[in-house]
Amino acid sequence: xxxxxxxxxxxxxxxxxxxxxATTAQEQFQNQVLRPILKFQNDLLVALFKQYVIKRKGIFxxxxxxxKLAYIQQAIQxxxxxxxxxxxxxxxxxxxxxxxxxxxxxxxxxxxxxxxxVQRLQDQLVGS
Numbered sequence: 397x398x399x400x401x402x403x404x405x406x407x408x409x410x411x412x413x414x415x416x417x418a419t420t421a422q423e424q425f426q427n428q429v430l431r432p433i434l435k436f437q438n439d440l441l442v443a444l445f446k447q448y449v450i451k452r453k454g455i456f457x458x459x460x461x462x463x464k465l466a467y468i469q470q471a472i473q474x475x476x477x478x479x480x481x482x483x484x485x486x487x488x489x490x491x492x493x494x495x496x497x498x499x500x501x502x503x504x505x506x507x508x509x510x511x512x513x514v515q516r517l518q519d520q521l522v523g524s
Contacts, residue, residue: 400491407432407489425497426508433489434512438520440485445471445517448478464522469514482513 410431434441448471449456456467472479486509490498498505 400493403489403491406436408435410435421497422501422504422508425494425501425505426512429490429494429497430486430505430509430512433486434509434516437485437489438516441482441513441516442520444478444481444485445521448475461522465518468517468521472510472514472517479510483509486513 445468456464459467472482483506487495487498
């Protein structure tokens with residue numbers, strides 16, 4: 397089995413994604429590629445963030461809900477090394493064809509990817 401098939405086979409199916417309603421190529425890429433990969437990599441993304449917190453003296457647990465939300469967003473926006481680690485963890489799951497699409501719109505798609513990471517981590521580590 398080729399790498400492309402293997403990668404696509406391990407990704408979870410997300411039935412709630414409305415692929416046909418996506419209006420832009422970036423939305424289609426987000427729904428068809430990024431969402432399944434983020435779901436597949438979820439445990440790793442959470443573990444990476446928890447390790448990030450430990451390396452920074454673990455102040456996260458003592459923060460208020462609002463400050464935790466802000467901490468997650470700021471960690472991903474401001475810490476370039478951490479951001480690159482997250483991006484690499486996701487891009488490493490792309491097929492060659494997906495990577496070519498990504499690289500042609502890297503800035504916009506990276507922004508979407510990081511917004512989705514922020515939301516995912518906030519939902520799981522802070523909750524509602």
